[in-house]
Amino acid sequence: MRTSASRGLVAGLLSCALLAGCGTADPAGTPSGGTGGTTKVRLQLQWFVQAQFAGFIAAADQGFYAEQGLDVQILEGGVDIVPQTVLAQGQADFAVAWVPKALASREQGAGITQIAQIFQRSGTYQVSFADRGITSPADLRGKKVGNWGFGNEFELFAAMTKAGLDPGRDVTLVQQQFDMQALLRGDIDAAQAMSYNEYAQLLEAKDPKTGQLYRPEAFTVLDWNRVGTAMLQDAVWANSERLASDKAYQETATKFLAGTLKGWIYCRDNVSQCRDLVVKRGSKLGASHQLWQANEVNKLVWPSQGGIGVIDEAAWKATVDLAMTTRNQDGKTVLTKQPEPTAFINDYVRTALDQVRASGLDVTGTGYQPITVTLNEGGA
Incomplete structure (x- = not known):
């Protein structure tokens, strides 16, 4: 995974996406x-x-x-x-x-x-395992935070701004693939997900502890509609x-x-x-x-x-x-x-x-x- 140690990564991807593709x-x-x-x-x-x-x-x-x-x-x-x-x-x-x-x-x-x-309404979530204790945007401080870039991260950054966090200093931004594997492996603390796609991928995966599919209570969800940054x-x-x-x-x-x-x-x-x-x-x-x-x-x-x-x-x-x-x-x-x-x-x-x-x-x-x-x- 690529982290924000290269600060220009997300910005470069976004520039590519917004200007000429x-x-x-x-x-x-x-x-x-x-x-x-x-x-x-x-x-x-x-x-x-x-x-x-x-x-x-x-x-x-x-x-x-x-x-x-x-x-x-x-x-x-x-x-x-x-x-x-x-x-x-x-x-x-x-x-x-x-x-x-x-x-x-x-x-x-x-x-x-x-x-x-x-x-x-917005369909974007930021999802983490419940045991990570991330129940509000402020709890992202010091965490590895996944996002896709390409302009999909605007609501996440708005939530961090509202919580008084600086995305460039207070979290470690990780360039996330368009799936939930980084979260499931424990490589990141919170992952970007759409309510209609990647969040479902979590509920379609097996919990290695139980051998059964993950249940919603295994995760906490930051919903930008509720946070106020949709x-x-x-x-x-x-x-x-x-x-x-x-x-x-x-x-x-x-x-x-x-x-x-x-x-x-x-x-x-x-x-x-x-x-x-x-x-x-x-x-x-x-x-x-x-x-x-x-x-x-x-x-x-x-x-x-x-x-x-x-x-x-x-x-x-x-x-x-x-x-x-x-x-x-x-x-x-x-x-x-x-x-x-x-x-x-x-x-x-x-x-x-x-x-x-x-x-x-x-x-x-x-x-x-x-x-x-x-x-x-x-x-x-």
């Missing part, structure tokens, strides 16, 4: 009208195919995009693909990206605008220049969002079916893990008090405020100035919501209840 998706051609009057659209995901993106996948598989006259190509993400960069470079028409990461790219010149907010995550971004001048693109944005919202509503009401769609799409994760993920992601989306996809201005402002005050291990903040008022717009998603609501669908999920998921060893 360590790599880009292959160009899929220029958006154009398809056969039968359809419009071809490229959507860039921010990670590999998994239930985190179930609503988009369902919208494609269930024909919600097709009924809008769209032929949507879903571009898989990965470690070396930065969705907001792919979008800004014209290699995608829309992209899914976390808000603070995308705003940092925007401040550095990326011409992107947020047009919808899918996740209403930032907005999965959002839909559009090309700013095209959004300002291209009427056809504006109309496509509304149609794309209408299909997308229907996809997420479908996954709220058909969790197992959406798990199956994701597995069919080629996810390498197991069936019980994907069902867990679909269920946990639903918890981040629903309920959506203002209607699914609407950007809550208070939550957006809180994310910006944290991004302007949170300091990394080098003392730098995520953002150096307030984003322009045009950084986000709700007009397109509100129009899409009106259309979806008119079709008789529940767009708020006020009565939403998650299902109960039993994880199998290894997520099988």
Whole structure:
């Protein structure tokens, strides 16, 4: 494992991710009208195919995009693909990206605008074994703290800042792989995890002391929603220049969002079916893990008090405020100035919501209840 003894590591990775990316998706051609009057659209995901993106996948598989006259190509993400960069470079028409990461790219010149907010809550945890005594961010002092870098650490740094800790001096930062092996081996004291992915990996692993799968009580979880340093995550971004001048693109944005919202509503009401769609799409994760993920992601989306996809201005402002005050291990903040008022717009998603609501669908999920998921060893 690589520690923060090399202070430039996380910063260098983040710079690579925010500016031009360590790599880009292959160009899929220029958006154009398809056969039968359809419009071809490229959507860039921010990670590999998994239930985190179930609503988009369902919208494609269930024909919600097709009924809008769209032929949507879903571009898989990965470690070396930065969705907001792919979008800004014209290699995608829309992209899914976390808000603070995308705003940092925007401040550095990326011409992107947020047009919808899918996740209403943060799914990021910092997890440790219960016997390490880490029950608050202040308890991270003097500990080996894992994080992925690439901008995923902003909430962690915000929590440490709030607790009076300096990420560059008061903890040992460890570059964490995208799994939980370092925590399970005892190489680090606390690990970054998504509620819908890496946390489940812990509960799918066997406790060598008992021979049984780990139970939740074996761990303590720092949930940034409860700590008060949560930032907005999965959002839909559009090309700013095209959004300002291209009427056809504006109309496509509304149609794309209408299909997308229907996809997420479908996954709220058909969790197992959406798990199956994701597995069919080629996810390498197991069936019980994907069902867990679909269920946990639903918890981040629903309920959506203002209607699914609407950007809550208070939550957006809180994310910006944290991004302007949170300091990394080098003392730098995520953002150096307030984003322009045009950084986000709700007009397109509100129009899409009106259309979806008119079709008789529940767009708020006020009565939403998650299902109960039993994880199998290894997520099988």
